[in-house]
Amino acid sequence: MANGKNSKNHNNHSEENKLEPKITRFKSNRERVKTLVSNFKKDDRVLILIWADPDAMASALAMKRLIRHRVSEVTIAHINEIRRVNNVAMMQLLKIPLVKLRQIKPAEYNKKILLDSQPSHHPEFLKFQYDIVIDHHPLTTGWEAPFVDIRPEYGATSSILSEYLRTLKIKPSVALATALIYGIKTDTNNFEKECTIQDVLCFQYLFKRMNRHLLHKIEASDIRRSELKYFRRAFEEIKVRKNRLLAHIGRVPNPDILVVIADFFNHVHEIGWVFISGEYKDRLVVIIRCDGYRKDAGKLATRVFGSLGFAGGHREKARAEVPLENLGQSGHNFSTRSLVRLLERHFRK
Numbered sequence: 237m238a239n240g241k242n243s244k245n246h247n248n249h250s251e252e253n254k255l256e257p258k259i260t261r262f263k264s265n266r267e268r269v270k271t272l273v274s275n276f277k278k279d280d281r282v283l284i285l286i287w288a289d290p291d292a293m294a295s296a297l298a299m300k301r302l303i304r305h306r307v308s309e310v311t312i313a314h315i316n317e318i319r320r321v322n323n324v325a326m327m328q329l330l331k332i333p334l335v336k337l338r339q340i341k342p343a344e345y346n347k348k349i350l351l352d353s354q355p356s357h358h359p360e361f362l363k364f365q366y367d368i369v370i371d372h373h374p375l376t377t378g379w380e381a382p383f384v385d386i387r388p389e390y391g392a393t394s395s396i397l398s399e400y401l402r403t404l405k406i407k408p409s410v411a412l413a414t415a416l417i418y419g420i421k422t423d424t425n426n427f428e429k430e431c432t433i434q435d436v437l438c439f440q441y442l443f444k445r446m447n448r449h450l451l452h453k454i455e456a457s458d459i460r461r462s463e464l465k466y467f468r469r470a471f472e473e474i475k476v477r478k479n480r481l482l483a484h485i486g487r488v489p490n491p492d493i494l495v496v497i498a499d500f501f502n503h504v505h506e507i508g509w510v511f512i513s514g515e516y517k518d519r520l521v522v523i524i525r526c527d528g529y530r531k532d533a534g535k536l537a538t539r540v541f542g543s544l545g546f547a548g549g550h551r552e553k554a555r556a557e558v559p560l561e562n563l564g565q566s567g568h569n570f571s572t573r574s575l576v577r578l579l580e581r582h583f584r585k
């Protein structure tokens with residue numbers, strides 16, 4: 237997800253770092269949403285800024301719905317490249333009107349809203365003064381805004397925006413309800429991650445209005461047509477050693493396809509471990525899958541690749557990224573055989 241969210245405050249001006257956002261407290265949702273909409277006038281031109289992931293895109297669509305009749309224009313701009321195929325599918329199938337921030341002139345907008353992020357999450361966000369910031373990540377400092385609604389206990393910003401819609405008795409369209417459901421599902425990892433009863437209630441409220449066929453198509457769309465050829469290469473390359481399946485795919489335009497291929501082979505009943513590697517830029521990327529039962533992919537990744545580059549993950553899923561130059565001779569002409577050799581050594585122990 238948003239890489240920027242992991243980065244620390246990029247603003248080095250100590251004076252500005254002292255800024256602390258004040259979260260406005262309200263007696264009721266009704267009062268809160270009234271205050272929110274009272275910020276807008278008929279001739280306002282509003283810019284909504286996001287790091288385009290499902291939760292942020294859905295939240296922006298909901299915000300647009302909340303204010304579109306109260307202002308003269310609402311534009312949603314994103315600062316990141318949208319690469320994940322599911323996110324491209326969401327944008328296209330639900331017709332989410334997005335523009336890249338660098339394609340517009342932010343100065344032409346007199347009101348700015350930041351959703352599902354805080355200004356300190358990314359240097360691009362820090363360039364602007366916001367009228368409204370709504371987010372569910374832990375509260376950061378180094379910024380201020382007149383209207384701040386930060387609820388770290390919520391699983392998704394989409395849930396917060398759903399509450400706003402509900403309070404104003406706005407019935408979301410099918411596209412909006414589907415977007416918000418997908419936003420909540422993605423950020424809570426289908427309610428497996430931390431979330432509150434509010435997220436569940438929002439889900440229930442939106443569920444009757446969404447279209448499950450659209451949702452399924454968005455969730456299923458994780459491969460580009462142009463990437464099907466990597467499956468052929470995977471089938472040509474696979475080597476099975478005991479219960480371990482290994483394949484080196486070679487050069488890939490995007491390491492995400494390695495994840496999809498690894499997840500696919502993890503469906504095979506007789507296979508306990510899957511190792512799919514590929515070359516992306518000047519690195520070897522290895523995706524590891526196992527059932528997690530008496531196995532630990534994260535530990536194995538660290539043991540094999542920890543000294544060579546980045547390695548980490550959980551019991552069932554892990555990933556390693558190693559600069560090819562750190563692999564010595566085999567880095568020049570890495571193959572499935574090299575992958576087998578690299579791992580066999582560790583399984584023999």
Ligand SMILES: [Mn+2]
Nearest residue numbers: 291352393423
């Ligand atoms: Mn989020």
